[in-house]
Amino acid sequence: MEEKKKINKATLVLSIVSGAIALVLIASMFVQFRTVSESKELNIEGLRDDELRTQIASYKSKYEETMEQYNANQNTINEYETAINENKETTELLDEEINQAKSLLGLTDVKGSGVIVTLTDTEDALYTYIADDLIMLLNELKYAGAEAISINDNRIINLADIVTLNDGLIILYGDVRLTSPYVVKAIGDPTYLMSTLSIKNSGYIDQMKANGMAIDVKQDNNIEIGAYTGDLDIKYLKEVE
Amino acid sequence: MMIISIIVGCILGVVIGFITPTIPYTVSQYLAIAIVAALDSVFGGIASNIKKNFDMKVFISGFFVNAILAMLLTYLGEKLNVDIYLAAIIVFVGRMFNNLGIIRRYYLSKISEKSKKIREKDKK
Numbered sequence: 001m002e003e004k005k006k007i008n009k010a011t012l013v014l015s016i017v018s019g020a021i022a023l024v025l026i027a028s029m030f031v032q033f034r035t036v037s038e039s040k041e042l043n044i045e046g047l048r049d050d051e052l053r054t055q056i057a058s059y060k061s062k063y064e065e066t067m068e069q070y071n072a073n074q075n076t077i078n079e080y081e082t083a084i085n086e087n088k089e090t091t092e093l094l095d096e097e098i099n100q101a102k103s104l105l106g107l108t109d110v111k112g113s114g115v116i117v118t119l120t121d122t123e124d125a126l127y128t129y130i131a132d133d134l135i136m137l138l139n140e141l142k143y144a145g146a147e148a149i150s151i152n153d154n155r156i157i158n159l160a161d162i163v164t165l166n167d168g169l170i171i172l173y174g175d176v177r178l179t180s181p182y183v184v185k186a187i188g189d190p191t192y193l194m195s196t197l198s199i200k201n202s203g204y205i206d207q208m209k210a211n212g213m214a215i216d217v218k219q220d221n222n223i224e225i226g227a228y229t230g231d232l233d234i235k236y237l238k239e240v241e
Numbered sequence: 242m243m244i245i246s247i248i249v250g251c252i253l254g255v256v257i258g259f260i261t262p263t264i265p266y267t268v269s270q271y272l273a274i275a276i277v278a279a280l281d282s283v284f285g286g287i288a289s290n291i292k293k294n295f296d297m298k299v300f301i302s303g304f305f306v307n308a309i310l311a312m313l314l315t316y317l318g319e320k321l322n323v324d325i326y327l328a329a330i331i332v333f334v335g336r337m338f339n340n341l342g343i344i345r346r347y348y349l350s351k352i353s354e355k356s357k358k359i360r361e362k363d364k365k
Contacts (some may be wrong), residue, residue: 030258
């Protein structure tokens with residue numbers, strides 16, 4: 001009985017010790033396994049030379065690949081950018097052209113330096129102003145380089161017509177009646193306009209004055225001329241291709 | 242009883258090994274050498290048990306002191322820039338193979354004895 005107990009005690013101690021040792025050993029082994037498997041990918045310092053070499057090689061090829069892709073992307077970006085810039089430039093040019101064409105056509109409000117000619121019917125005059133006088137004035141102004149002209153704040157465009165009806169009414173654009181005083185504004189080089197109008201004897205001013213008409217011409221550096229407000233229908237005109 | 246406690250210890254060890262956080266890589270080489278030393282002690286214990294000269298004190302002290310000594314040697318080797326842990330590994334693994342050989346031979350002879358007895362019984 002005594003001996004059996006002793007043996008039991010000895011086996012108990014032995015089994016506890018061996019269990020504890022197995023526990024410590026297995027636990028530390030598994031910690032080590034996990035550490036190694038985790039640090040394999042992360043820790044470059046712990047790698048061997050050949051592993052490092054292969055890793056460097058793979059990284060290098062990866063880097064080169066990425067660089068190539070990056071360059072290709074950069075090139076496409078550059079292409080797009082130049083295309084955008086070109087588009088912008090052409091758009092700007094087109095816009096400018098359109099604006100120029102519009103202002104020349106008379107479709108925009110414009111301002112600038114020029115002259116203001118005021119024609120007034122008076123009783124001293126040989127006759128009252130007729131359309132031909134205005135047409136002649138317009139012609140003179142255009143000849144002198146006027147870029148925008150208006151009569152009584154009606155913009156004169158290239159299709160403008162001025163006629164005298166039988167009873168002496170002056171009609172612009174077929175339905176706008178013009179009456180004295182006729183205020184003609186013209187934007188252009190003021191001195192040029194002025195000198196063209198005031199040529200001695202053959203100039204417009206002298207011609208009118210010879211007929212006893214009242215005419216007043218003055219320079220102005222800030223003339224504003226409004227846009228043509230009527231319709232611009234094209235019925236018969238076709239572009240030649 | 243011993244086998245049960247060993248199995249329980251193994252299972253608990255696996256659980257603990259997965260629960261505890263991983264150690265830094267520089268420390269892990271010390272743990273590795275300690276594990277090799279401990280394995281060597283375990284096999285040595287089994288072999289001495291077979292040879293009937295197993296001593297608990299020797300076994301436990303060998304288990305821990307060998308592991309600690311191996312770690313210290315590794316540390317020293319790192320300071321000296323000599324891979325001393327290689328020597329430790331060679332010694333431990335060599336002894337492990339020795340002890341494994343002893344265990345193997347013991348069980349082989351046991352098996353052959355058994356088969357001999359069976360044959361003798363058959364002859365009778």
